[in-house]
Amino acid sequence: MDRMRIAVDARPLEERPTGVGRYLEGLLTAWLADRPGDGFVLLSPRPVFLPPSLEGRVAVAPSAKLPGTLWLQTAAGPAARRAGADAFFGCLGIVPLAGGPPSVATVHDVTPILFPEWHSWKNRLGFTPLIGGSVRAARRIAAVSDHSRRDLVARFPDAAAKTTVVHNGVDVSAAPVEGPPPNEGRPYVLSLGTLEPRKNVQRLVEAMESIWDRRPDFPELVLAGTEGWGLPGLGERLRSSRHAARIRPAGYLAGAERSRWMAGARVFAYPSLYEGFGLPPLEAMALGTPVVASSASSLPEVVGDAGLLPDPSDAAAIAAAIERAHDDEAFRRWAAAKGPARAATFTWASAARKMRVLFEEALS
Numbered sequence: 001m002d003r004m005r006i007a008v009d010a011r012p013l014e015e016r017p018t019g020v021g022r023y024l025e026g027l028l029t030a031w032l033a034d035r036p037g038d039g040f041v042l043l044s045p046r047p048v049f050l051p052p053s054l055e056g057r058v059a060v061a062p063s064a065k066l067p068g069t070l071w072l073q074t075a076a077g078p079a080a081r082r083a084g085a086d087a088f089f090g091c092l093g094i095v096p097l098a099g100g101p102p103s104v105a106t107v108h109d110v111t112p113i114l115f116p117e118w119h120s121w122k123n124r125l126g127f128t129p130l131i132g133g134s135v136r137a138a139r140r141i142a143a144v145s146d147h148s149r150r151d152l153v154a155r156f157p158d159a160a161a162k163t164t165v166v167h168n169g170v171d172v173s174a175a176p177v178e179g180p181p182p183n184e185g186r187p188y189v190l191s192l193g194t195l196e197p198r199k200n201v202q203r204l205v206e207a208m209e210s211i212w213d214r215r216p217d218f219p220e221l222v223l224a225g226t227e228g229w230g231l232p233g234l235g236e237r238l239r240s241s242r243h244a245a246r247i248r249p250a251g252y253l254a255g256a257e258r259s260r261w262m263a264g265a266r267v268f269a270y271p272s273l274y275e276g277f278g279l280p281p282l283e284a285m286a287l288g289t290p291v292v293a294s295s296a297s298s299l300p301e302v303v304g305d306a307g308l309l310p311d312p313s314d315a316a317a318i319a320a321a322i323e324r325a326h327d328d329e330a331f332r333r334w335a336a337a338k339g340p341a342r343a344a345t346f347t348w349a350s351a352a353r354k355m356r357v358l359f360e361e362a363l364s
Contacts, residue, residue: 010042027124029053030348041083045071069126079201105138109276120229139362140214142166144277146300169348182264187219190265224250263287267325285339290325305336
């Protein structure tokens with residue numbers, strides 16, 4: 001098709017977007033740069049916050065104000081048809097099971113099934129009962145990593161024939177904004193992501209405490225990100241740490257400020273227990289910052305040999321990797337060169353082209 005109009009589940013485009021919101025921003029921006037004749041209409045039962053790169057380039061259509069899962073299964077499909085959409089994009093892995101145009105879904109992970117204890121009941125309710133039906137209803141599915149595709153197909157074999165790996169991208173051209181030195185000029189290890197169980201924050205803190213026990217002058221730990229679900233005791237854990245003065249909660253970092261903190265870090269630490277893809281370490285690699293991620297799930301697929309990949313269940317291994325990333329100048333030179341080169345192989349332009357092919361196939 002020369003032109004297509006796609007309705008998008010735009011719920012992730014929040015005032016403070018996290019992973020899927022930033023995925024939508026990168027993907028749709030690159031798609032419109034390559035195919036300016038295509039159109040997107042954003043649908044959501046709550047306010048949509050457009051990033052600057054999409055302002056004036058997409059439509060936002062009114063939709064019923066309902067709880068998210070109920071909205072998607074009752075109002076989103078008809079709203080897409082009223083908006084004249086050729087197809088529906090379920091960017092959260094779930095699509096309308098009836099009443100909408102042909103659909104394509106992106107599956108980031110299936111952790112609500114694999115690790116339900118990591119998710120609130122609302123997240124589980126919005127995913128687990130509906131993913132099987134969405135696999136059947138969607139004409140094409142994108143998985144953001146080989147690992148996520150394997151997990152999906154292992155549980156839903158019918159997904160195999162219609163699921164393609166479409167890796168996320170990173171904007172390697174974004175330069176950090178100028179400003180005062182992050183962390184008031186003091187060296188720091190940066191961890192960035194929603195503070196939730198899978199991010200392994202408590203074990204990261206344990207690893208850093210073990211380093212500070214031996215090396216009191218080792219850089220501080222900056223924890224950036226919004227509070228998620230499932231870590232009700234984290235604040236007290238940080239305040240009661242024997243090294244509490246060296247742990248700096250930084251809250252949510254957006255846009256160029258996020259890049260500035262990433263670029264200024266001695267080490268970017270992301271020892272996650274599970275990721276469908278893992279955008280933050282890729283962003284840090286693009287800036288040449290040494291990355292300590294983990295050996296779990298998709299992270300080796302993304303980081304490759306450009307970073308260190310300790311066992312995320314072993315605090316001592318995490319500590320050793322962070323110390324090496326800080327101390328080993330040969331590794332730091334390697335990371336400064338290899339990280340941007342590897343990150344440059346993951347582009348939103350490539351992701352957008354592959355996604356458009358999936359929509360063409362869905363509509364053929």
